Each structure stands twice: as structure tokens, then as C-alpha cells.
Amino acid sequence: MSSLLSSSRVFALTLSFLTIQALAQEDLEHAVRKRISPQRLREFLAEVSKEPHVAGSEANERLAGYLKKQFEAHGLETELATYDVLLSYPEDAALELLKPKQRVLLSLEGERLGNVETLTREERLPWNAYSPSAEITGQVVYANFGRPEDFQTLENLGIDVRGKIVLTRYGQGYRGGKSLEAERRGAAAILFYSDPEQDGYVQGEILPKGPWGPPDHFQRGANVYDFIVPGDPLTPGWPSTDRAKRIKPEQSKILPKIPSLPLSYQDVWPVLEALQGPVVPKNWQGGLPFTYHIGPGPAELRMKVKNKLERRKIINVLGRLRGHEEPEKIVLVSSHHDAWTKGAMDDGIGTAAALELSRIFGELARHGQRPRRSLLFASWDAEEYTLTGSTEWGEEHASHLKTHAVALLNLDAYRWGKEFTGIAVPSLKPLVLQALAAVRDPLTGHPILEEWEKAALARGEKASIGILGSGSDYTVFLNHLGIPVVETMFTGVAGAYHSIYDDLSWVEKVDPGLKYVAAMSEIIAFMALRLADSEILPLDYVTYARDVLALLEELQKIHPPPSLNLSACMEAARSWEQQAMRWEANKNQPLSQKQKQCANAALMQVERKLLHEAGIPGRPWFKHLLYAPRPSYEALSLPGIREAVEAGNFKLAQEQAKILETALRRASAAQARTLYCLK
Ligand SMILES: [Zn+2]
Numbered sequence: 001m002s003s004l005l006s007s008s009r010v011f012a013l014t015l016s017f018l019t020i021q022a023l024a025q026e027d028l029e030h031a032v033r034k035r036i037s038p039q040r041l042r043e044f045l046a047e048v049s050k051e052p053h054v055a056g057s058e059a060n061e062r063l064a065g066y067l068k069k070q071f072e073a074h075g076l077e078t079e080l081a082t083y084d085v086l087l088s089y090p091e092d093a094a095l096e097l098l099k100p101k102q103r104v105l106l107s108l109e110g111e112r113l114g115n116v117e118t119l120t121r122e123e124r125l126p127w128n129a130y131s132p133s134a135e136i137t138g139q140v141v142y143a144n145f146g147r148p149e150d151f152q153t154l155e156n157l158g159i160d161v162r163g164k165i166v167l168t169r170y171g172q173g174y175r176g177g178k179s180l181e182a183e184r185r186g187a188a189a190i191l192f193y194s195d196p197e198q199d200g201y202v203q204g205e206i207l208p209k210g211p212w213g214p215p216d217h218f219q220r221g222a223n224v225y226d227f228i229v230p231g232d233p234l235t236p237g238w239p240s241t242d243r244a245k246r247i248k249p250e251q252s253k254i255l256p257k258i259p260s261l262p263l264s265y266q267d268v269w270p271v272l273e274a275l276q277g278p279v280v281p282k283n284w285q286g287g288l289p290f291t292y293h294i295g296p297g298p299a300e301l302r303m304k305v306k307n308k309l310e311r312r313k314i315i316n317v318l319g320r321l322r323g324h325e326e327p328e329k330i331v332l333v334s335s336h337h338d339a340w341t342k343g344a345m346d347d348g349i350g351t352a353a354a355l356e357l358s359r360i361f362g363e364l365a366r367h368g369q370r371p372r373r374s375l376l377f378a379s380w381d382a383e384e385y386t387l388t389g390s391t392e393w394g395e396e397h398a399s400h401l402k403t404h405a406v407a408l409l410n411l412d413a414y415r416w417g418k419e420f421t422g423i424a425v426p427s428l429k430p431l432v433l434q435a436l437a438a439v440r441d442p443l444t445g446h447p448i449l450e451e452w453e454k455a456a457l458a459r460g461e462k463a464s465i466g467i468l469g470s471g472s473d474y475t476v477f478l479n480h481l482g483i484p485v486v487e488t489m490f491t492g493v494a495g496a497y498h499s500i501y502d503d504l505s506w507v508e509k510v511d512p513g514l515k516y517v518a519a520m521s522e523i524i525a526f527m528a529l530r531l532a533d534s535e536i537l538p539l540d541y542v543t544y545a546r547d548v549l550a551l552l553e554e555l556q557k558i559h560p561p562p563s564l565n566l567s568a569c570m571e572a573a574r575s576w577e578q579q580a581m582r583w584e585a586n587k588n589q590p591l592s593q594k595q596k597q598c599a600n601a602a603l604m605q606v607e608r609k610l611l612h613e614a615g616i617p618g619r620p621w622f623k624h625l626l627y628a629p630r631p632s633y634e635a636l637s638l639p640g641i642r643e644a645v646e647a648g649n650f651k652l653a654q655e656q657a658k659i660l661e662t663a664l665r666r667a668s669a670a671q672a673r674t675l676y677c678l679k
Contacts, residue, residue, distance in 0.1 A: 025533060028369055032525045033439070035360045038518040042504075044070075044352035045514070048337065049344035049504050052123050055382035055389075056087045056312035060338050064315040067337060067379050070355050071319030075362035076377065081316040083240040083392040085232035086249065087385055088222075090127035092306040093261060098137065099300040100274055105267045110500045111216045112207055123341070124500060126262050127307060128175070128192075128223040129385055130233075134259040135304045136189045138165040139297035142275055144284040145171055146178030146192075147632065151185050157278060159294060162186035165301050167271065169195040169286055170219055173632025174471060176256070179223050180631055183258050189303060193263040194219055197287030199494050200265060211510045212495040215266035219498045220340040222385050225254040227629045229621040230475055231391030234311075237621050239396035249309055254386065259305040262498075274299040314338075314381035316389045321361050323373040323532065326597070329604075330374045331531040332408040332483075333357065333524065334390065334473050336383030342503045345496060349507065350411035351379060353521040357528070371532035373406060380473050383412070384498075387475050394476030401481055402608055407531050407539075409524055410487040412472040417492015418443070418516060420452045423466040423635070424486035425478065425607065425627075426544040428527075432465055432486055435526040442515030448523070467637055470629030479624045482608035484539060488523055490516050535596050536587055537603045541671055544606075545577035548626060548664070551637050555645070563650050564641075569657050572664035579671040586678055598677035602670060609666035612659055616640040617652060625660050 047066065053059040064080065071078045095106035108124035110116045116124075141161050144150040146168030154161060166187040168178050175192050182190040196202045199213045206212045229236045233254050234246040249255060265288065275293040285292050317337065323329065335350030342348070358377045364370070382388035394401065407428065418441075422432050436449035444451060456463035468478055468485060477483040493510050496502040511517060530538050549570060556566045587599070611623040616639045622628045628639035636642060640656035 028364070028533070029438070029526060029529055031364065031369070032360055032529060033522045035363070036356060036518050036521045036525065038514045040359070041352050041356050041514050041517050041521065044355045045344060045348050045507065045517070046504055048351045049339075049342045049348040052119070052341050053337075053339055053343065054089075055314055055338035055385055056089075056310070060381065061315060063337055064317050064379075064381065067317040067351070067355070071317065071358055071377065074319070074359045075366055076319035076321050076358055079318045079320070081318060081393050082313050083232065083389070084242065084311055085240045085314055085382065085385075085388050085392065086234045087310055087312050087314075087382065088129040088131075089308050089310060090122050090125050090306070091308055092304065093125055093127055094302075094304040095261065095263070095267065096302045097270055097274065097299065098302055100298050103270055105270065107216055107264065107267055109216055109218055109264065112214050113500065119500065126218050126220070126264075127305070128221060128260045128262055129307070130222055130224045130255055130309075131260045131305050131307055132255075132257065133306045134189070135302070136165065136259065137302045138163060138188050138300065139295065140165050140167050140271055140275060140299045140301055141295045142167045142272065142280065142284070142292060143182070144280070145169055145173065146181060146190065147172055148181050151181055153281060154294070157294070159277070159296065163188050164296055165189045165191060165303065167191045167193065167268065169193055169198065171195070171198040173634060174227070175221055175260070176223055176225050176227065177631030177633070179256050179258065179260055180225050183256060187258060189258050190260045191263055191268070191303070192219070192260065193268040194265055195286035195288070196265055199497075200287060202287035203495075207495070207501055207506075211493045211506060213499065213501070216264045217496070217499045217501055218262045218264040220262055221498050223256050223260045224386050225256065225631070226386040227470060227631050227633065228254050228619055230387040230470070231395065232388055233386065235392070237395065239392045241396065259303070261303060261305060271299050271301065314389050316381050316393050317379040319358055319377040321358070321365055321371065321375045321377075323375070324370040325372040326600075327374050328404050329406055329600075330376045330404055331406045331528055332477070333375060333377045333411070333528055334380065334408050335378075335411040336380040336389070336473055338381050338384055338389075339502075340384055340498045341500045344504045344507045345413065345502050346498065347383070347412045349413045349517050349520075353411055353517065353524060354379060356521055357525055360525070371529065372535075373532045375528060375532055383473050387473055390473035391476045394481055398481060401477070401483060405477070405481070405483045406537060406604060407484040407486070408474055408477045409527055410472055410474040410485060411520070411524060412487065413489040413520065417490050417510065419455050419491055420448055420488070421466070421491045422486065422488045423468050425468065425484045426547040427539040427541055427607065428484050428486045429465045429543055430540045431527055431530060431538045432488065434530070435523045438526055439519055439522045442519050448519065467635040468627050469633045469635035471633040475629070479622045479628060482611045482624060484607050486527065488520065490520060537600050539603050539606070540584075541580035541603075541606055542577060542584055545573050545580055549573040549577065551626075555638060555642065559645055564645065564653055564657070566657055568661045569664060572661045572668060576664055576668035576671055579668050579675070583671060583674045586675065589678070591678070595677050599674045602673035602677060605670045605673075606667050609670050610663050612663060617644065617656070625663050
């Protein structure tokens with residue numbers, strides 16, 4: 001598609017609004033978006049990011065109380081959903097270079113803050129949640145980004161990482177995936193650091209002059225294998241209610257066995273500089289001003305990690321605005337309120353937007369403009385650990401959600417810049433494009449859609465909505481429950497991600513006047529309203545079936561028969577596409593209230609049919625057959641088939657294809673039910 005907006009799919013959907021209700025709907029959309037105030041967003045953001053508030057802390061409990069009070073003041077029905085879960089906290093950490101020259105490393109973060117004395121030692125200490133405590137002495141090996149292919153390169157070079165401390169830079173995937181790979185290859189420990197090439201002076205001006213990371217900044221974060229199963233490590237697959245059965249931490253499949261620490265480039269500098277052995281392959285060189293070597297040694301480190309595992313209470317805050325016509329159906333607006341530090345960007349922005357939108361929707365409801373379906377503002381806790389709060393809640397309310405949840409809009413804008421990025425299930429892509437066409441770029445005044453397409457074109461790419469991997473709260477809803485999901489953000493600058501520098505002043509440096517936070521709130525408001533208010537749900541399964549068909553064709557081309565035969569899957573996808581096209585052609589005729597409700601209920605079931613109860617091979621919790629995360633959190637499409645093929649197991653791949661074919665036929669049958677509603 002050259003221009004996404006000009007595609008017929010978008011117009012078809014736009015036209016379905018030009019019915020009797022269209023004008024009122026547009027007025028309402030306008031009224032909502034007009035009321036979004038950057039000034040108020042700033043006030044909310046200042047409040048929610050005023051102090052560090054890691055999950056399970058008193059500060060985060062205070063924040064949950066504040067959010068509940070705000071939702072109430074905005075006229076929402078509120079509820080606190082609490083769970084008792086296993087979290088992790090730092091006690092101490094140390095790092096010392098023993099050879100070739102003794103030197104104590106590991107500085108506390110925050111040298112460049114004006115008010116560093118208001119922070120505790122724990123708040124400034126490097127740590128990875130869930131890293132085991134250990135004291136380890138060993139030679140260092142530099143492993144680039146720590147991806148499987150990087151470890152393979154080391155093996156090809158004859159470098160053994162067994163018993164070594166592996167030094168990896170951040171970027172190119174989730175830290176947990178790196179740790180699991182290092183663990184499998186027998187490393188004794190893993191260090192993650194922020195290289196200036198990815199996050200520092202190579203990218204642009206550093207703090208305080210610019211938004212990029214200063215020499216002492218580092219990226220905290222959980223080191224946990226939640227791409228196997230997310231949520232509380234003690235209750236894999238079921239909710240952590242008071243009386244739930246719990247496994248022992250030693251039985252968990254997702255807790256790392258080797259210790260880890262996140263480091264600043266200032267602390268890694270002398271270590272990397274002391275490494276000898278082969279010079280690194282060309283694309284392994286980072287931004288520090290000397291030639292990198294792989295090692296092992298002579299650099300030798302002593303590292304000490306002292307963390308504690310503790311069961312603590314976490315608190316999801318839910319605010320519901322009851323719909324006037326189909327109150328049992330819910331559209332979820334999702335963000336998380338816990339943070340590693342003050343978390344102004346991650347996820348203060350999403351939290352502030354949820355507050356501002358709940359205020360506006362609440363105000364309109366008081367004036368008689370209540371949405372048709374219910375809006376549920378969900379502010380999750382402990383997202384930063386294992387997507388814990390959302391996962392436990394999703395598991396607890398699984399059957400209710402499978403019947404009643406329309407879609408989920410996720411707001412976790414952990415990188416902040418000016419370029420739009422969106423990931424979504426294909427059925428929601430047209431809705432995202434409509435929102436981007438309606439909302440204007442705050443600086444240029446052009447539709448964001450236009451700016452987005454232009455920026456992609458400048459890179460020689462086509463603008464497109466991506467597919468969902470993991471790393472945020474949408475995971476349980478999509479992968480475990482089959483609920484349509486979209487996540488939107490503006491990306492660009494990574495400079496303060498999971499760092500103590502992620503505060504209000506940083507957000508204001510990147511987005512003066514919070515204009516892009518306001519624009520993102522408009523995009524969310526637009527989509528929330530259409531999902532909550534359209535008479536017929538804006539879920540486009542023609543696009544979905546075509547996307548699936550394209551994925552199948554692409555994989556078939558790489559692995560043609562007889563090694564893999566996907567023709568039955570493709571046939572099922574085509575039949576689904578036909579059913580969906582028939583629905584699209586018929587849905588604009590005058591329909592009774594009963595017909596609409598019938599069709600909406602059928603539309604809501606289509607995505608659910610893409611689940612397989614036994615899950616994908618090796619990961620029973622991940623039930624969606626079309627998408628799953630890789631250990632890097634990167635999105636993996638057709639996961640069951642693709643992982644089998646990648647492992648060279650074509651027999652398993654063919655079995656997985658059969659399972660997918662059945663699911664696609666179920667989706668097609670659910671789609672056909674929309675047409676029975678018209679009879
Ligand atoms: Zn986040």
C-alpha cells in the first residue's frame with residue numbers, strides 16, 4: 001500500500017460511521033479531544049512521578065490510593081485488586097576489577113541530579129530484580145548484545161564462556177533473553193551495560209544538556225524469563241489470590257540461576273579497556289574511544305550481588321465508567337503505575353493520560369454523554385517485574401474477560417520521541433490508522449498519519465503497524481485470553497529508560513509542553529470512543545485474514561513442500577477472508593438492535609478462536625497460535641510452526657500447522673455467525 005489511508009479498508013470503516021449516528025459521534029470525538037489539556041497532564045504527571053515508587057513499596061501504595069481517589073473524583077466506580085506475589089529488592093552490590101590493575105568500580109547513579117541527597121542508597125544502587133545473590137570472581141568475556149547469534153560467534157572463534165563473567169551491552173532485545181542464553185552456555189554471571197553507541201553521547205547530547213544518558217546512568221530492570229510464563233513466579237498460570245497454591249522459588253522456571261548487574265558505561269570503561277584477546281568483529285565495536293577486544297581476560301572481576309526475594313502485596317487500581325447500553329461489554333485502557341525509579345516516562349505518561357481521559361469521559365457522562373459500552377481504566381502494579389499485576393488479574397477473571405472484553409488499549413510509552421510507533425492485532429489496524437488521520441502532529445499541524453508515512457519513507461520503508469511481542473501488560477490479554485490489543489507510542493530517545501534520570505524534567509526536555517503526551521492521549525481517546533460507542537464493533541477481520549495468509553505464504557516460500565505443507569492452513573485463511581468480506585459487504589444495511597448485539601457478540605469471539613488450549617510447544621501459557629514473544633521479546637508470528645522449523649523439527653511443524661488450520665476454521669465459523677445474525 002502506498003498510502004495507508006487511501007486503502008479501501010479504511011474507507012469502508014469510515015463509511016460505516018456515516019450513518020444516522022455519525023454526526024453525533026464526530027461531535028463527541030471532537031468534544032473529548034478538545035478537552036485534553038497538556039497543562040493538566042503535566043499536573044498529573046508531576047504528582048505520579050514525585051518520588052521513586054517501586055512495586056510493593058509504601059510510596060507505590062500511596063500512589064495507588066491517589067489514583068483510586070482521582071478515579072472516584074472523576075465519577076468512576078473504583079476497585080483495588082490486590083495480589084500477594086513474589087518480588088525482589090536490592091540490599092547490596094559491589095564490583096571490583098582485580099586484574100590487570102586493582103580498582104573499585106560500581107558507582108551510585110544520579111551524580112547529575114540537583115537533588116541527589118533526597119534519594120536513598122538503594123534507590124541509586126545498580127540491581128536487577130530476581131538476580132540471585134552471589135559472590136563471583138572470574139575473567140571477563142565481551143559478548144556484544146548477548147543474543148544467541150553473538151554467543152554463536154564466540155563459539156566459532158573458539159572462545160569458551162563457561163565459568164566466565166559475560167559482559168553484554170543493552171539493546172537488541174530483552175535482558176532476560178540474554179541472561180537465559182548466557183546461563184545455557186555455562187557463564188558464571190552476566191553484566192549488562194549501556195554503551196554510548198546505543199544510549200549516550202554517540203546518539204546525541206547527554207544530560208543535562210540533552211536527553212541522552214550521562215556516564216553514570218544505568219538501566220535497572222527485572223532479569224526474569226517471563227517469555228516462558230509471565231506473572232508471579234510462584235503461581236505460573238493461576239492467580240495469586242490469598243488461598244492460591246504456591247510453588248517454591250526453586251521450582252520456578254522463570255527465575256535466573258546466574259547473577260546479573262546493570263552497569264553504567266563509566267564503570268564498564270576500565271573493564272573493557274583492559275580486555276585483550278581477539279579484536280571484536282566489526283559490528284561489535286561500541287562507542288567508547290578505544291578498540292574493543294573480546295577477552296577472555298586478562299580483566300578479572302569480583303562481583304557481589306545481594307538481593308532479597310519477598311512476598312508482598314501489589315495493588316491494581318481499576319476505574320470503571322459504566323456503559324449505558326451494553327454495560328457488560330468492556331473496553332480496557334491499560335497503563336501501569338509501578339516504576340523502577342520515579343518513572344515519569346515509564347509509565348507516568350500512561351498513568352497521567354489515563355487520569356486525564358477518565359476525567360474527560362467522566363465529565364461527559366455527567367452531561368448525559370455516557371458511552372454505549374463500559375470503559376475500564378486499569379492501572380496495573382508490578383508491570384516492571386513480570387507483568388505481574390495484569391497477568392494475575394487476567395488469570396483471575398479469564399472467563400469473564402473472554403466473554404465480555406472488546407479490546408485493550410495499552411499505554412506504556414517507555415521511550416519518548418516524536419515518531420509514532422504502533423503494534424496491534426490486524427483487526428484493529430484500520431482503527432489505528434483512522435486515529436492517526438484524525439489527530440494532528442503538535443509541531444507541524446499535519447495529521448500524524450502523514451508524518452509517520454513521511455518518516456518511514458525517508459528511511460526507505462513503508463509505514464506499517466507492527467505485530468505484538470511482549471514486554472508490557474497486554475501480554476495476558478492477547479496471548480492467554482485472545483483479546484484484541486493495540487499499543488501506541490512515540491519513539492526516539494531511550495536516554496533515561498529505567499534510570500533515576502527518568503523524571504518530570506526529562507520528559508519536559510524531550511517533549512516541551514507535553515504536546516506529544518497530549519497527542520497520544522488524543523489517539524487513545526479516539527480509539528476508546530470508537531470501540532466503546534460504535535454500534536457495530538470496529539474489528540476488521542478481512543485485514544486479519546489477509547495478514548495471516550501473507551504470513552503463511554511467506555513461511556511456505558522459505559520452506560516449500562514436501563518439507564512443510566501449509567496449503568490447508570492457507571485454504572482455511574482464505575475461507576475466513578471470504579466470510580469476513582461477506583460481513584463487511586452486509587454490515588451497513590439497517591439493522592435492528594438485536595441484530596447488532598448478535599453480530600457484536602460474534603465479532604468478539606473471532607479472536608478467541610485463535611487460541612489453542614494446550615498452548616504452543618513448551619509454553620502452554622501462551623495460547624495464541626498467531627503471535628508469541630521470543631526470549632528477546634521480539635514478536636514471533638506463527639510461533640508453533642516457526643519455532644519447530646527453526647529447530648529443524650518438520651514433523652512438529654506439520655502437527656502445529658494442523659492445529660492452526662483447525663483454529664482458522666473455528667475463526668471462520670465464528671465469523672460466519674455474524675451473517676446468521678442478519679437473518
Ligand atoms: Zn513500562
